[in-house]
Amino acid sequence: MIASLPSIVSRLRLKQLRLLIALDEQGSLHRAAEQVAISQPGATKALHEIETTFGTSLFTRTSQGLTPNDLGRCVIRYARLIHSDLAHLREEMLGIVQGHGGRLSVGLIMGAVPLLMRALTRLRDKQPELSVEIVEDTSARLLSLIDQGRLDLAICRSSVSRRPDAYDCLSLHEEQLVLVAHPNHPLAGAEQLELAQLGGCRWVVYPTNMPMRLLLEREFSQAGLEFPRYPLETASTFTLLSLLQQDRQLVALMPREVAQFSEGFGMIRRLPLQLRSRSEPYGVLSRHGSPLSPPAQLLLEELQRDTTP
Template sequence: MPRTHSQPMTPLSMRQLLLISAIDDNGSLKRASELIGMSQPRATKALQEAEEITGTKLFNRTNRGLNPTHAGESMIRHAKTILSQLKEMEEELRTASDSGWAKLRIGTIMGAVPYLTETISTYLRRFPRTSFEILEDTSVELFRQLDRGMLDLIIGRSSMIATPQLYHVTAFHDERLAVVANPAHPLIGRTRVRLTDLEDARWIVYTAAMPMRLLLEQEFRQAGLGMPRGLMETRSALTTISLIQADPNTVALLSSDVAAFFVNFGMASVLPMHLRSKSEPYELITRRSVELPPHALAFIEDLVAGATTRL
């Protein structure tokens, strides 16, 4: 019998939360039950009971396994958050008794990596007994990991999600852009380079719909040019610089912070171009529903203070 909204929901058991999370990870009730040490008949019953408790279907059976419904996606997100918070609590208790060590889990988009590493270096001078776990990915994936409790905070862009009201969002650093090329590129040495000069170049770009990719497409439209063909798409800074190193004719649009890092080590040169499009600022993002520990708040202070110093 479906549960009415006026009825309080009976809490799910830890086993049910583990099962729901494992089904999402594996797409199979059989593999999920094996992973958490539960017999398949018992797992089937546990899932049925979870659906009775929530009053809705959580998974659809398909030829490819179990796919979550909209309600199931919500349940998975909350289950993973709860499990992650329990794991985080265990780590905090262990580190608290281990001479005051702390851990921070941070996600960042590629453009902010140099800025983040500077902040970490500053922070460690004040709090050396801190370990870090750093994930570099797109804003969309970082939000996914933040929602699941796998990260404490992220540096990304809230424009990439539909529910920014669920987060504390602080814009703290404007991103500037630069077009970089191999130091042996034929246009290196010019006092000015126009987009028309790079119309036939081999461009290394972000995947479709990513902010920096959209900015590049906008630049070409404003110049009355079509987007070049033969693009090389990647989300990896290492892949980008490796491709630039391998071919003198390749170019890429990067954040000026990342570009400066490569230039300082002689791996790339910045082309003297004027870009009309403006990038969105970096944003510091945390979940409203989660109270951060003191060491995370201290790191946020360093991050924002560093941005102010750079202005």
């Protein structure tokens, strides 16, 4: 039986997490003990204490050494996350003590990439020693990272959450979508397009239940058309652009600013389709009631310079 959270918190020590990481890297208790500078009997005792703390075995013992089982791999993964978080904590503390920029973690959806790049460029001109982690993903996954405390801010939509009131919306930004394809797509020279003309095209779409996907489904429904069968699904900007480069028959919806950037490099071409629906605005979100760190506050001020009135 897995131990309770209070029991784990009261008994687990950071040095034990270091031992777990070393065991995963070395595969041997002897070599892991050397890596963390303890004796082999001490490592054996520590591993026993770790498994007792969690209430389960974490490794399979073989003649070749120790191999983590499914639960062990899970614990080791979180041990690495905790170790990484502590490294980030020290880095941020050093930045504060030395008067430097500190550290910032921000997540964003595809359409917010140009907005964030403009804001970060201005911010790093003022804070050149600021360390920034950028995570691009779907709104749902970004909100999960906000919940875990792994992001200071997320530029996405709270409407995909079952608990939208768990987040503070600090500013709102409009997003206009356009249809894009390879520059040599068969419809690239058209002066005007209707959705019915695209029924036979192959599509790259956003994952199910995401706002951009829902908007496209609504467009097809309002036009009395069947949604494209067998689409390619991705939330990655790079993957989307790569697919359009490889297959000249593909079409996709893309935020206008991202499309303008990509079109400037000759990677894609916008197609003249007028969408009936408006895309839901995205927001700069933080966890409700959580104060922003100084770097996050500075970034927010830069982002608000582009806020929709």
